[in-house]
Amino acid sequence: MRLSRGFIPTLKETPNEAQIASHRLMLRAGLVRQTSAGIYAWLPLGLRVLRNIERLVREEQDRAGAQEILMPTIQPADLWRESGRYDDYGAEMLRIKDRHDRDMLYGPTNEEMVTDLFRQAVKSYKELPQILYHIQWKFRDEVRPRFGVMRGREFLMKDAYSFDLDHAGAVSSYRKMMLAYMRTFQRMGLKAIPMEADTGPIGGDLSHEFIILAPTGESQVYYDAAFEEIDYLSAGAGGFSHERPEDLERFFKEMTTHYAATDEKHDLGRWEQVAAKREGRGIEVGHIFYFGTKYTKSMNATVAGPDGKPLHPEMGSYGIGVSRLVGAVIEASHDDNGIIWPDSIAPFKAAILNLKVGDAACDAMCEQLYAAFDGNALYDDRTDRAGAKFADADLMGHPWQIVVGPRGAAAGKVELKRRATGERVEVSVEEALKLCGAA
């Protein structure tokens, strides 16, 4: 994208309504604009990040054996009457009526709908297990939306639902999802800690929430440093495969034996036993639940068992706050000058800064670089001053900045800057492309 043509409205000053770092930076870097309390429009730069996060989430869901579907945002109230949650959910659920005066709602979650789909289609235990997920907008009419996209009313969530024949199967699905989550967060450059959680309105008796570490997080967290040593992505010895039950067993044991708790659940007695203590601030970005037959029973979803008799499958549900993650990553990774995107979700791999638009050597070099990135670079071809370009590039947080100025261009060199470290090297165009991983 050429910045001179891009719809990337950056701001020098922080709008008054934004108080926390990620919200300020998202507005200043032109990622989003607020349209009403807790509801945001995603602009090109922000949308690219959102899509990148979706892609990572999707890849890891698929790897864990989940199948992607897409359920609607609008649901009929009747489904929720079946489960009994239509009355339980309260004012947080946005209730609407269609033109025929039928009660509808904007889905805050999808247990009822997916259970309905399942019971219509799946008739035999032989078809189990199934894990279905979708990435769809949700609406929860929060009393007090805040922190930008971290606590919006409308938000993008990945929610998965597992159906298993029995408790053992459900636990296995639960563990697969947990592994998928740890892999997902690691790939996004985040340190995530799984913590035992209450099940809340979803119901059930096994639940974990995933907290990522960020200095500005909402809650204080205490955990065993052992979590920081684990590599969830490794395929070799000591790695974890979704396919091998023994791996899942070992993985789950790792996740549940090391100490981890938020301040509300902090147990000083157990904490004292932890050899390598770590504490910090955290943001919840995912939550998983096992709740057995809560919905299959209330909504009468059955499959025929081996003996031909109907059985209620055991369910779990698994959520990742996709749009929240955009804010959470920024909270975890920024400095005074702006955002520092992890490579895996950055909107662009690199920014190409042409310090002297109109200079034949600079223009040619920039065009060559821009073409080589094949759309994955933001080319700052504006006629602004160098300082403005440096400031905007830092603000937007591209992992690499390739600075092309008349001084270096004459010698066939560009300056390559790594946003995260500030490190700069003077290299040829070819070397720059190689170092950025574009060539």
Next chain:
RNA sequence: CGGGGUGUGGCGCAGCCUGGUAGCGCGCCUGUUUUGGGUACAGGAGGUCGUGGGUUCGAGUCCCGCCGCCCCGACCA
């Protein structure tokens, strides 16, 4: 939903106490200038002062209602 705050060109703010035709910085447009960390100068465009009502000869300013937004708390992916 309880408590607090705030609303004035795109963004940040002053003006309100003590009513008299709306101002500053940034941004934007034009020109000159500058050219490796938000250059300087000159000219210019842009505002129903959130909204409805009231008081007054006259309301951004005073009074009442409503709405939006933000912060703290209770609640949450």
